[in-house]
Amino acid sequence: MDMPSRMTLTKDQIEQFGDRGVLRLDGLLDGGAVTAAQEFVRRGVERMGVLAENRWDFSQLDALPAYKANSRLAKTIGYSRSFAAVMADAQPLAEALAGAALVPMLDRPTFLASTPRPGPWALPHNVWHLDLPKAQDKHGVPGVQVFAMLESLGPGGGGTVVLAGSHP
Numbered sequence: 001m002d003m004p005s006r007m008t009l010t011k012d013q014i015e016q017f018g019d020r021g022v023l024r025l026d027g028l029l030d031g032g033a034v035t036a037a038q039e040f041v042r043r044g045v046e047r048m049g050v051l052a053e054n055r056w057d058f059s060q061l062d063a064l065p066a067y068k069a070n071s072r073l074a075k076t077i078g079y080s081r082s083f084a085a086v087m088a089d090a091q092p093l094a095e096a097l098a099g100a101a102l103v104p105m106l107d108r109p110t111f112l113a114s115t116p117r118p119g120p121w122a123l124p125h126n127v128w129h130l131d132l133p134k135a136q137d138k139h140g141v142p143g144v145q146v147f148a149m150l151e152s153l154g155p156g157g158g159g160t161v162v163l164a165g166s167h168p
């Protein structure tokens with residue numbers, strides 16, 4: 001990608017990504033783009049009654065299996081161009097981490113909605129997967145997946161689980 005990123009990665013960050021396969025970057029996202037995306041998402045969840053007067057209530061989805069609850073949320077909310085604006089700086093950073101040019105798998109970012117689930121959390125045994133095309137160069141980084149959080153996320157809040165160090 002030719003567009004320069006607003007953020008430059010340090011050597012330590014690139015090393016950490018190499019060691020752990022995962023890297024948290026604070027302050028990467030454009031605030032205006034995030035606000036526009038949040039407003040779009042909030043309008044969608046308000047239509048469902050999941051958000052009202054600034055309070056989130058997912059209970060209407062509790063009876064559904066997690067994958068159905070998540071896809072109902074994502075389908076109702078839909079897609080906004082603001083999602084692509086949120087991810088505008090992702091590709092140059094992913095390429096800096098990979099040390100190579102990367103071809104995006106999709107022509108736009110995918111919106112992932114994850115509902116918090118009632119009850120104790122258990123380590124899932126059947127959903128682990130790699131979202132990667134088959135590596136062309138078996139010795140290089142086969143791909144980089146970038147997640148942008150649109151809302152604050154606490155521990156157990158439904159974020160994607162990554163097993164650090166599992167990539168080699």
Ligand SMILES: O=C(O)CCC(=O)C(=O)O
Binds near residue numbers: 112114159161
């Ligand atoms: O967080 C999730 O529910 C899974 C997300 C996922 O598998 C992915 O984005 O590839």
